[in-house]
Amino acid sequence: MDDPPLTMADLISLKSLDIRVLAGSNGLGREVLWAHSCELSDPERWLGPHELLMTVGLGLPETPEEQRAFIANLDETGLCGVVLGDHAPLPVLHPQLYEEANKRSFPVLLTGSSTPFAAIGRTVAAAAASAQTIQVLQLSKLYQLSAYAHTDPNRMLSDLETLFSVRLRVFDVLTGLVMLEGASSVPMPDSARERSYVLPGGSGVSLSIIEHAEEEISSFLLIHLLQVVDVALSRILPSIRSRAERSAQTFAAVLEGRPPADIEQILGLGGDSNGYQVVAVSAEDGDRVARAASIKNLPVLCASGHSSSLILMSVGMQVEVRQFLTELDIQGGASSSYVDLRDIKVAADEALKVFLSAGPHQLWKEFEGVSVSLLARSHKEASAVVELVLGDLAKTDPRNSKLRETLFSYLTNDRRATETAVSLGIHRQTLVYRMTKISEITGRDIGSSADLAAFWLAFQAWTSYKSIAD
Template sequence: MEQQVLTVRDLVTAQSLGMKVLSGAGGLDRQVLWAHSCELSDPDRWLGPHELLMTVGLCVPHSAVEQRNFIVKLDEAGLSGVALGDHNSLPPLTRELYEEADRRSFPVLLTNQATPFAAIGRTVAAATATTQTMQVLKLSKLYQLSTYARTDPLRMMNDLQALLRAGLSVFDVQTGLTIVEGAPLEFMPTSVRERTYALPGDSDSRLMISEYPGEEVSSFLLIHVLQVIDVALSQLLRSLRRRSERSTQMLASIFEGRSPDGLGSILGPSGTSSGYQFVAVALEDSEKVARAASIKSLSVLAGPGSSSFFILMPEQSRNDVRNLLHGLDVRAGVSSTYLDLRDAKAAADEAAKIFSSGGTNGLWTDFTGVPVSLLTRSRKEASAIVQQVLGRLAGTDPKITVLRETLFAFLANDRRWNETAAALGIHRQTLSYRLTRIKEITGRDIASSADLSAFWLAFQAWPSFSDRSD
């Protein structure tokens, strides 16, 4: 420490104050920087590290369980101890209170009836005058460091850590992700004390302070630390929100068939040149996923669809997205790889189908096999699949054309015989005959799941294959 400071033991041994220890004698060496009287029901909210609570008992609960919790809260708030006035408003103290105070080495003191709280306060103030001066000097330095708040919040966090000798990090409540943190402190013990506080201007973010035992940040400084960090983070958080909004707008434009300006600012210089995939997650996870993607500055686009929330990720961002969703415990369905952004809508549909059929056993379900919709592929690939699956049925002979249109009508009507026959204006027996001929020509049987899947792929690819004028 910078200098010797007042301890609880010093107050107890001062004959003029007439104080005695009721419990928690193991904590008599706790430092006392301030003494304050409080009779509110939650004094732990109003007092902080190294401060002595003085009360005539109005804030002390009556039941054994509540008295135990009373000691727990005061200790966790970092108070030096509690001085109880010997007054008839003080409720009977329970065995549970004494045991908890002893277990935590949290001093519980009883003051003499003849000793006013003001005398204790003046004693503490006089003894810690030098320490208070040092606090003011630290406060002045703290606001000097705030000049980096908007331009370089990371530098400011590191400088604040050096000033306060405490670790600082800001995390997002919804995702649990760290937004910004200072560099690891040297020689931080494993028994570090951690406290969290909401930032004044952003309830979705909290500051975590990791402190050396016995060197907790005082409540005097803490108020100002929160203000300075809130200013530093406000600009960063606004940037994250703008990035998320731009990402959503760009994805909407791509779904509408337009190429948005500034795509490289989010997807990076290589963009989707080596391919991209779509990831579908549940709509109820959309806010968490979008915020997390922005916090991590992932090179992706993210936005809502009709039934799922989508992420368009370039191939180079795949591992980052997968790790992020795994950390968030979010289930996802992933499309196959695509090359042309004009195929984005079909790619998203594919991801949504994978997601809806992925079950709940795994968090990440990849597409396996041939793409569901070959309209998303090149015409060369579509042509290869059509010719491989249909063979002679891809020809232009009128009789062949009739058979192919019969097959496509059968698939379009979800293999329902009556609807297919009605759509073609033929009898069911004629439909049966044609399907038999299709089997003879292609060597594929609609009763086989594998062959039926192949037929469906050819059906999906046919528009690209037949439109060869492009």
């Protein structure tokens, strides 16, 4: 941050210059970067913004309206003001000149007859040189700190905050998430202003600068600051993109039944985790979700589809994922929990149904009620149900297999004995005998509503996941 720049008010405060204000006193806060003497009739062609015109009046028009236009042209070109020399060539100044200057708050100054323009020029040049020296020193320090761009970008940002007495924050434009943030304790008043600049690398990342009002980082230093921050991001961004790509590829492999060997480590499954869930979001939000999860380096997998986008996570990540979707203002629907990744498609379908059933203003909705495949949502649970309900009847020896087939046929035929016997090709009395043996082996009575429901669930688990019987 530079020292306060020289202003028109500073010039007139220097008694040695003997300058007084003729008009436009409301513009004395204008910054003066340079002072130039010009006696041409069109000085606006040769001077630029924040430059001070010094003239003895040789180029100043004589008529009232021409003098009005003269002041207007200088102001519209961006000049900070005009200093008139109190010498013979100076024409009569008409009221129209004063009116235009006051209307535009464009300072019109008059020097004493003994004040050389060179003294004004040297004063402005000295002030500019001082500011430039400070900028060069700051620039040198800026590039010293850039050494941390790759090794510790957050430290670099904190040191830059101290250097410029500002606060810095790098954020992703797509998600709005902060990617880097300084940790300095630079105090900022309520009047501080915030500016944001897209980094030059075309990465969709912006730098936010919070600085004291009227003490902004100069354009000269800002260009270099953006370049240095962009360099720091050049190592971070490829990692973010790589994580997002690996996440999509791994999720695709899981959906195809080819989960990698380290999938439990990737998702943080096992240990205290009691399963996984799938969260569905809109297809339009898929890119934002995947990038945000990668920026936060969450232990989840994200994949985009035509009808929706999905997040695969451990149950233990639910609170964090819900919070991060809320930060993004993205609606999500979560499945119930599952314990076997072979059930991923079932979980994904369930999550999509939950998502589609959510209200327009409901950012998060979880699965409620009873799953259609109760106690048989997964291979592991199905196996447990079958063993719990059927006992030895779940064995694959000929005797138990025949009895199990009889039970399942009886349930399929809605407990109609004649139809069951016909479908099995046995006598009705043989069916009665087999049903008695089934009750003895399992300890359950087919006539009991509770036992009948248990048999039916075991039958559903067996037929849905035949591989558990192999």
